[in-house]
Amino acid sequence: MNACHKLVFIGEPGAGKTTCIAALSDIAPVTTDVGCTDDLARRKASTTVALDYGEMDLGEQGMLRLYGLPGQERFRFMFDVVRDGAMGLVVLVDAASAQGLDGLAGTLATYADELRQRPFVLCLNKHPDPPMAFRERCMAMLRDQGLVAPLLVIDARSRSDLAQVFRMLCLLLDHGDYPVLDGERGGA
Amino acid sequence: MRLACHQFLATDVEALRSLLRLLESYLRNRWEVVERIDRDIDLVLVNLDHPAPAPLPDGLNRIDCAARPRLRHRACIHRPLRASEILTVLNDAVSAEARPVCAAVSAPTGRHRLAAWPLQLDGWHDDALRILATLTSRAATQAEIVAATGVAPARVDVVLSRLRDQGLLELATQRVPPAPRIVHGNVVPGRWRALATRVGRLLGLPA
Structure with missing residues (x-):
């Protein structure tokens, strides 16, 4: 039976989770976007309220399942649904928004315990060259949570950028030790 | 030069x-x-x-x-x-x-802990990225890094020295037991690289 790998995208609303999955998925992504009714409506028309889902057929190397989860604490329970077999996470930040850092703070506060146990890559999206001060703030926020991860600047619409993210995640998996339960890697 | x-x-x-x-x-x-x-x-x-x-x-x-x-x-x-x-x-x-490699960095028994990745990865070679990946999840001695990455000890020292100069590397002060290498029954070493290559190819990256 072919292996099934899971990749989880998390981040604030508007960080690019749905865009990443749409760029990678072989199937039409399953989304749970609904119209925004709160302050978020000023930034985007709709947002993910449960999860986004997509799939990438890897041929003989199995299937890559793609999940996009909201970063807010109230949606934290969704991670329990996709945790088993997750090879790693991609933490997305809207680097073009003044709220990007606040969103990252919320995401880290919500997911820090999971991020300590699994490889993840911090991706700054929507800005081709985020200011150094922005990058430093992001890294400082990771350090404050006792987290260490590579930071990449990406365009979530770019398949080659996402390939680099995946390559980095695999580098971490190949060389790192993560207290992932046996059977999770490449599991269901 | x-x-x-x-x-x-x-x-x-x-x-x-x-x-x-x-x-x-x-x-x-x-x-x-x-x-x-x-x-x-x-x-x-x-x-x-x-x-x-x-x-x-x-x-x-x-x-x-x-x-x-x-x-x-x-x-x-x-x-x-x-x-x-x-x-x-x-x-x-x-x-x-x-730059002279300081004693703490070159000490083969000192355990190095990565505090953060560099803000920009331009100019960091594959060897350095492997070392960074190794240190992301655990503190490790120079010998452990060499074993985990296959990078030559002298090159490891150079990378550690560069990280230390940028304030990204700490020497673990407390005695930290080496993180056990987790072995999964059917996990083949380097298989993630193969998976990354496969995904990269599907996404249009050259082999």
Whole structure:
């Protein structure tokens, strides 16, 4: 039976989770976007309220399942649904928004315990060259949570950028030790 | 300092020589482009676009160059060579190599803990990325890093020294037991790299 790998995208609303999955998925992504009714409506028309889902057929190397989860604490329970077999996470930040850092703070506060146990890559999206001060703030926020991860600047619409993210995640998996339960890697 | 070009056109090498003359006053050391690639070479520029890639001896300090570097890896620079990138990699190579490696870094028994990844990965070679990946999830001694990455001890020291200079590396002060290498029943070492290659190919990256 072919292996099934899971990749989880998390981040604030508007960080690019749905865009990443749409760029990678072989199937039409399953989304749970609904119209925004709160302050978020000023930034985007709709947002993910449960999860986004997509799939990438890897041929003989199995299937890559793609999940996009909201970063807010109230949606934290969704991670329990996709945790088993997750090879790693991609933490997305809207680097073009003044709220990007606040969103990252919320995401880290919500997911820090999971991020300590699994490889993840911090991706700054929507800005081709985020200011150094922005990058430093992001890294400082990771350090404050006792987290260490590579930071990449990406365009979530770019398949080659996402390939680099995946390559980095695999580098971490190949060389790192993560207290992932046996059977999770490449599991269901 | 001796610089070589691996599998570049002669015109590219001449262009590099011209570039070095123009950059002379900005370079921390005097660089000379040489033809022969041997163990004493300080830096090798490698043309990744060459249709018939020839292997290089292990352990050389190398910088990959490609027409579309973003499709390769983060440490890859543009070919044709750009003045700003050449300036950065040559001055970086000097600062990393010429700096005396402090005792704490070179001590084979000291356990190193990564505090953070560099803010920009341009100029960090594959070897360095493997070391960073190893240190992301655990503190490790130089010997453990060598074992986990296959990178030569001297090169590991250079990378550790560079990380330490940037304030990204700490020496674990408390006695930390080595993180056990988690072995999964059916996990083949390097299989993630194979998966990354597969995904990269599907997403349009060159093999």
